Amino acid sequence: MSLPVDLKQHLERDGFYIFKEVLTPGELARARAGLERGVEITRELMGGTHIPSLDPNDANIRVNNLPGIDDVFIDLLMREDALQAVVETIGEHFIISNFTANIALPGSGSMNLHSDQSLVIPEPWLAPWAVNVIWCLDDVTEENGATRYLPGSHRYTKRSELPDDAEAKTLPFEAPAGSFVLMEGRLWHTSGKNRTHDEQRRMMFAYYATDFIRPQINWTLCLPPEVQARMDERTRHLFGLQPMANTRIGVEMTRLATTT
Amino acid sequence: MEVNRVLEMSQPVPTTDHQQGLENIARFGFTVVPDVLSGETLKRTHEAVYRLAESERARHRELEAFALDIGETANNQRLWNVLSRDPLFEDLVEHPLALAYVKDILGWPALLGNLSGNICGPGCAGGYLHADQMFMPEPWPTTGPQGLNVAWAIDDFTEDNGATRVVVGSHLRNCSVPMEEMTTIETVPMLAPAGAMVVFESRLWHQTGQNTTADQHRAGLFAWYTKSYIRTQENWFLALDPQIRQFASEEMLTLLGYKTTGFGMVNGRSPQ
Numbered sequence: 001m002s003l004p005v006d007l008k009q010h011l012e013r014d015g016f017y018i019f020k021e022v023l024t025p026g027e028l029a030r031a032r033a034g035l036e037r038g039v040e041i042t043r044e045l046m047g048g049t050h051i052p053s054l055d056p057n058d059a060n061i062r063v064n065n066l067p068g069i070d071d072v073f074i075d076l077l078m079r080e081d082a083l084q085a086v087v088e089t090i091g092e093h094f095i096i097s098n099f100t101a102n103i104a105l106p107g108s109g110s111m112n113l114h115s116d117q118s119l120v121i122p123e124p125w126l127a128p129w130a131v132n133v134i135w136c137l138d139d140v141t142e143e144n145g146a147t148r149y150l151p152g153s154h155r156y157t158k159r160s161e162l163p164d165d166a167e168a169k170t171l172p173f174e175a176p177a178g179s180f181v182l183m184e185g186r187l188w189h190t191s192g193k194n195r196t197h198d199e200q201r202r203m204m205f206a207y208y209a210t211d212f213i214r215p216q217i218n219w220t221l222c223l224p225p226e227v228q229a230r231m232d233e234r235t236r237h238l239f240g241l242q243p244m245a246n247t248r249i250g251v252e253m254t255r256l257a258t259t260t
Numbered sequence: 261m262e263v264n265r266v267l268e269m270s271q272p273v274p275t276t277d278h279q280q281g282l283e284n285i286a287r288f289g290f291t292v293v294p295d296v297l298s299g300e301t302l303k304r305t306h307e308a309v310y311r312l313a314e315s316e317r318a319r320h321r322e323l324e325a326f327a328l329d330i331g332e333t334a335n336n337q338r339l340w341n342v343l344s345r346d347p348l349f350e351d352l353v354e355h356p357l358a359l360a361y362v363k364d365i366l367g368w369p370a371l372l373g374n375l376s377g378n379i380c381g382p383g384c385a386g387g388y389l390h391a392d393q394m395f396m397p398e399p400w401p402t403t404g405p406q407g408l409n410v411a412w413a414i415d416d417f418t419e420d421n422g423a424t425r426v427v428v429g430s431h432l433r434n435c436s437v438p439m440e441e442m443t444t445i446e447t448v449p450m451l452a453p454a455g456a457m458v459v460f461e462s463r464l465w466h467q468t469g470q471n472t473t474a475d476q477h478r479a480g481l482f483a484w485y486t487k488s489y490i491r492t493q494e495n496w497f498l499a500l501d502p503q504i505r506q507f508a509s510e511e512m513l514t515l516l517g518y519k520t521t522g523f524g525m526v527n528g529r530s531p532q
Contacts, residue, residue, distance in 0.1 A: 047528050064528045095491075120489045120522055122401040212395045212491050214371070214523040220497040221526045243341075243499040246373065246395060246491040 003081070007088050011128075015154030015187035016173070022081060023135075023178035032137050034070035035101055035202060038063040059108035059194065063101040066204065067239075068223050071230070073099055077206050078235055082133045085182045086208045089131040093248055095240045097130065098207040098216040104145035104194040113167055115153065116207070117185040124157035130185030130209040136175045137202035144201040145194035146172035147181070153188035162188065185209070212246050271428060271448060274456070278360055281459065285365065289431035289464035290450060296357055297412070297455035306454070308346045309414050309479050313337055313379055329468065331385025336468065339377030341494060342481060344501035349375060353483050354512050358410045361459045362485045365408050372515040373407065373484040374493040380422030380471045380478045387468035389427070389447070392484065394436045400463065405431065407462035407486040413452040414479035421478040422471035423449035424458070431463035462486075485515070489523060 004010070010017045023031065042049050042063045050058040066073035076082070077096055086094060116132065117125050140146045148170035156162060163169065172192055173181050183189065194201055207216065219239045228241055236242065272284035274292035284291035297305055316322045316339065323338045343349050352358070353375055362370050380386075393406050400406075417423035425447035430437075437445075449469055450458050460466065471478060484493065494500075496516045505516065517524045518532040525531075 045527060051528065062528075064525075122403045122406075122487075124399075124402065126399060127397060210397075214489055214491040214517075216523055216525060218497060218517070218524040218526050218531060220495060221531055240491070240495065241498070243495050244493065245495045246493050248395065 003084055003088065007085070011089055011182070011184060014151075016149065016181060016183040017085075018173065018175050019081065019085070019180050019182065021176055021178045022180055025178075028137065028178045030072050031076065031135065031204075032202070034066075034072040035063065035103075035137060035204065038066060038069045038101060039103070041069055054111055055191075056109035057107065059105040060191070061101075061103040061105065063103075065217065065222050066099040066101060067096075067219075068227060071227070073204075074227075074231070074235065076135060076204075078238070082180065082206065085133065086131055089182060089184050090128050090208065090210055093211045094208050094238075095211050095215060096206070096219070096238050097209040097213070099204065101202065101204045102191060103203075104191065104201040106194050106196050106198065108145055108191075108194040110148075110193050111191045113150070113170070113188055113190045115156075115186050115188045118159060118188070121213075123159065125186045126157060128154070128184035128186055129213055130207065132181070132183045132185075133206040133208070134173070134181040134183060135204040135206065136177055136179045136181070137204065138200065139177050140173065140175050140201055140203065142172040142174060142192065143194075144196050144199040145192040146174050146201070147203070148172050148190050148192050149183070150188040154184055154186040156186065156188070211248055215240060274452070278357075281361065282364055285361070285459060285461055288428050290426060290458060290460035292450065292452050293357060293457040293459065294453055295455055296355065296457045302455045305348060305352070305412075306414050306479070308348050309339070309377060309379070309481065312339055312342065312345050312377070313479075328387045328390055330387055332383065335381045335383040335385070335471070336387075337379045337381070339379070341375075341499050342377050343372075343375040343504060344499065347504065347507075349481070350504060350508070350512065352412055352481060353515065354509060355457075358457060358459070358483065359511065361410065362408055365405060365461060366485060366487050369488045369514045369519065370485050371488050371490065371492055371517055372496075373486050373490065375481065375483050377479065377481045378468060380468055382471055382473055382475060382477075384422050384468070384471035386422065386425075386470040389437050389442055389445070389465050389467040391430070391436055391463050391465050393462035398435055400434050402434070405461035405463050406490060407484060409460050409462065410483040410485070411450075411458040411460065412481040412483070413454055413456045413458065414481060415477065416454050417450060417452040417456075417458070417478060417480070419449040419451065419469070420471070420473050421476040422469040423451055423478065424480065425449050425467050425469045426460065427465040430465040431461050434463055437465050488520070492517065
């Protein structure tokens, strides 16, 4: 899939862009199967699938460390269309910070409104230093808990610019299954509530950040050795699995005497 | 006006008073804390640094080129992953006087980005002027430095033997060194006796000095600390000798990223 030529303008204006129905039916089925396995595995883990610090009740099912669960998720992270979209948003020097799933079941509630950058990066926020590629595994609608965003909020440079009625002004990202939402790190957003009786809303958050920002996940410890061993050089680099990390500036000129 | 203020400045007087040290860093960008290592401790640290350097050379593991150095690397040896090389170096990283500056300037938790060494010998041509947080796109945060370097003088740092040189007050510019000022702006040596700690914040423009002596070597160890959202230079989880982690204090585990929130998680939790 080729990127729209005016993607940069869209991002500057809106802070997001929706790539509709990117996955083929086969790719979508494979991703869904991988996630189902992820839910089963996560239920057996000590923390389980409910993260009380994020969600008000257990109708949100959270799955951490997707790349450690199934290679289908590494393939998704490394898709050329997603990577190109990331480069357009935050530049060529980035790494994979996190990849998690959030399944909203009927009755699920909403998180607190936040921008990904506001949580951890000091003000002022003048440029996007992170970006989410949100994979929709179901048709995502306002009713079933689409992520809600505050229009124009990617231009806020500090917290004090947030209006009092921010929550009320949010709009849903609606997209058909197999789409991804490209959302830059400064856009304020929250998870929607699933008000349906019988629909689940499966979304997966592939989070990329500029390469001087510490990744949310410690991939070196999280990814099983056999998963790391299967990776090619580029994938290992994007997961930050090499011994040297935040040394990009100058690294091209730095080498061991015994190497050429 | 900012420029005039810089011109009026001289240099901070070395001090063991922590509050005065903080004021020096705020005003000048750095402070010198004398006599932190002395006697047997300084002697053993000195020996450990030179033993490590010798071992690297003997095994041809020294760097041929480091981006920030000028000239022949034979005269300017870099040492990497120093924390893994001798438990003695742990004591520098978590020295209470060093961590007091880290906590007051960066907050806590903070991270150890790297512990590296640099031995500037006769003929050392010095390094390029830079600020340590140059990896950040500009404009830089207006909230102050995002990192802090604690340089340990293992030998006397003198003007002649390659003491690190700085542009006094340049941290107030809050930007990387503009190209046109790179070679023209005035620098002064950070003079420090062996055993001193030179604390400088991440926006201060500095460079390795030139060693014009016939026979002196000047070793320094550089403990680079950052706020906890910044990615470390060293991937400790891969590069660190496991015994350093095994016997590490709680503070050291925090500095290495084993005690964490928000970043560097494992199964949604802190690794330890």
